[in-house]
Amino acid sequence: MPVLQPPDPQPRLPARFAGETTVAGGTARARAKDQSQALAQDADATPWLGLLPPLGAALYPLPLAVFHAHVEAARAGGILDTAIATASLSVAFLIPLLALLAVARLLRGTPVTTGQLRARRVALLAVSAPACFVVVGVFSYVAGVSDWDRWLLAVFWASMAVYVARGDRARPLAPTAAGTIPGWLPRAHGAAALAFILMFLAWHLGNHLLGLLGDELHRSVMHTLRHVYRSPWVEPVVLGLGAFLVVSGLTLAWRASRRQGDFLRALQLSAGVYLAVALPSHVNSVLYFARSFLRIESDWDFAVGAPTGLIGDPWNIRLVPYYALAVAAVITHAFCGLRMVLVAHGVSDTTGRRLVAAGTGLAVVVATAIMFGMCGLRL
Ligand code: HEM
Structure with missing residues (x-):
C-alpha cells in the first residue's frame, strides 16, 4: 500500500483538539509531514475495520429477537434462559459501543483518501443502530409493513458496507475547505444546547427519574411541566432549538470527521x-x-409500552437500548462540549479529561436509573 501524502499544504498535527493546530516553521513542518505519513499508514493498516460497524448494525435486531425468545422462560426462573437473555441484551448494547471503538480507531489516522473518510462516517452512523431500528420500526408500522423493518435495515447497512468497501483507498482527498469549521458554529451549537437543556431537557430527564418513585408521581409532574413546555410560546422554541442542534451538529460532525x-x-x-x-x-x-x-x-404508558411493557414485548424491547443510549449520549455529549469550552478558557487538559470521565459515569448512572424505573423498579 503506497504511503499517501495528505493534500493539506500544512499537514495537521494531533493536538489537544486534534486538527485545530497548524504548524509554522520548516523543521516543525517536516516533523508534521513524517507524523502525517505515519498516521496515513496507521489508517491504511485496517482497511477491514470500516466494514465491521455497518455489518454489526445490520445484525443489531438479532440479539433483541433472541432476548425476546428467552425472556418469558427467564422470568419463570430458567437459569439457562436467564443467561441467554442477559447475554443477548448485552450484545445489543455492545454493537453500538464497538462501533464507537471503531470510530476511535478510524479517527486516529489522517483521512487522506475518500475510502478512509467513508469508513469514518459510516462507522459514526452505525453507532446510532439502536435509533435507526426505532425509526425504521415506526415507519414500517405506519406503512403497514411492520415485519419488514429488520430486512429494510439489513439492506441499508449492507449497502453502507458496500459503499465503504468500494471507497477509493488510493486517491487522496482533493484539497478543500470542507474540514474547516467556522468559529461561530460551535459557539451557536453550544448556546442552543444550553438553552435546550435549561428550558426543557433537565426537567424532562428529571421527570423520567421520578418514575423510580412511582408512575403516578411521574404523571402528575409531567402534567405540571406540560403547562410550560407545551405552551404556544415555549414548545416552538424547544422544537426549533432541537432542530437547530440536529442540523448544526450534523454539519460539525461532517466537517470534523x-x-x-x-x-x-x-x-x-x-x-x-x-x-x-x-x-x-x-x-x-x-x-x-x-x-x-x-x-x-404521549404519557408514561406510551413511553413504557403499556400494557405489555418494555421487556415482554417483541417490538418494545428495542426501546430499552434506544432510550438508555439516548440519555447516556445526551449527558456525555454535553460534558464533552463543556470540556472544550473550559480548556479553551485555560482549564488544564487533565481536568478536562477527568470532567468527561465523571460526566460519562453520571450519564451511565442516570440512564440506568431511568431505565430501571421504566422497567418497573420502584424505590
Ligand atoms: C428515557 C428517555 C426518554 C423518554 C422515556 C422520553 C419520553 C418522552 C415522552 C413521553 C414525551 C411526551 C411528553 C408529553 O406528552 O408531554 C417526550 C417528549 C419529548 N422528548 Fe423525550 N424522552 C426521553 C428522552 C429524551 C431525550 C434524551 C431528549 C432530547 C435529547 C428528549 C426530547 C424530547 C422532546 C424534544 C420532546 C417533545 C416535547 C414537546 O414539545 O411536547 N427526550 N419524551
Missing part, C-alpha cells in the same frame, strides 16, 4: 450523531406517531 481525533473526539462525535438520529425519531414518535397516528396520550 475529516480531521484526526482522539478517543474523546470519537466519543463526542458518536454521541452527537446518535442524538441527531434519536432526537428527530423521538419527536416524530411523540408528536406524530402517538398524538396523530395512534391518537393516544
Whole structure:
C-alpha cells in the first residue's frame, strides 16, 4: 500500500483538539509531514475495520429477537434462559459501543483518501443502530409493513458496507475547505444546547427519574411541566432549538470527521450523531406517531409500552437500548462540549479529561436509573 501524502499544504498535527493546530516553521513542518505519513499508514493498516460497524448494525435486531425468545422462560426462573437473555441484551448494547471503538480507531489516522473518510462516517452512523431500528420500526408500522423493518435495515447497512468497501483507498482527498469549521458554529451549537437543556431537557430527564418513585408521581409532574413546555410560546422554541442542534451538529460532525481525533473526539462525535438520529425519531414518535397516528396520550404508558411493557414485548424491547443510549449520549455529549469550552478558557487538559470521565459515569448512572424505573423498579 503506497504511503499517501495528505493534500493539506500544512499537514495537521494531533493536538489537544486534534486538527485545530497548524504548524509554522520548516523543521516543525517536516516533523508534521513524517507524523502525517505515519498516521496515513496507521489508517491504511485496517482497511477491514470500516466494514465491521455497518455489518454489526445490520445484525443489531438479532440479539433483541433472541432476548425476546428467552425472556418469558427467564422470568419463570430458567437459569439457562436467564443467561441467554442477559447475554443477548448485552450484545445489543455492545454493537453500538464497538462501533464507537471503531470510530476511535478510524479517527486516529489522517483521512487522506475518500475510502478512509467513508469508513469514518459510516462507522459514526452505525453507532446510532439502536435509533435507526426505532425509526425504521415506526415507519414500517405506519406503512403497514411492520415485519419488514429488520430486512429494510439489513439492506441499508449492507449497502453502507458496500459503499465503504468500494471507497477509493488510493486517491487522496482533493484539497478543500470542507474540514474547516467556522468559529461561530460551535459557539451557536453550544448556546442552543444550553438553552435546550435549561428550558426543557433537565426537567424532562428529571421527570423520567421520578418514575423510580412511582408512575403516578411521574404523571402528575409531567402534567405540571406540560403547562410550560407545551405552551404556544415555549414548545416552538424547544422544537426549533432541537432542530437547530440536529442540523448544526450534523454539519460539525461532517466537517470534523475529516480531521484526526482522539478517543474523546470519537466519543463526542458518536454521541452527537446518535442524538441527531434519536432526537428527530423521538419527536416524530411523540408528536406524530402517538398524538396523530395512534391518537393516544404521549404519557408514561406510551413511553413504557403499556400494557405489555418494555421487556415482554417483541417490538418494545428495542426501546430499552434506544432510550438508555439516548440519555447516556445526551449527558456525555454535553460534558464533552463543556470540556472544550473550559480548556479553551485555560482549564488544564487533565481536568478536562477527568470532567468527561465523571460526566460519562453520571450519564451511565442516570440512564440506568431511568431505565430501571421504566422497567418497573420502584424505590
Ligand atoms: C428515557 C428517555 C426518554 C423518554 C422515556 C422520553 C419520553 C418522552 C415522552 C413521553 C414525551 C411526551 C411528553 C408529553 O406528552 O408531554 C417526550 C417528549 C419529548 N422528548 Fe423525550 N424522552 C426521553 C428522552 C429524551 C431525550 C434524551 C431528549 C432530547 C435529547 C428528549 C426530547 C424530547 C422532546 C424534544 C420532546 C417533545 C416535547 C414537546 O414539545 O411536547 N427526550 N419524551
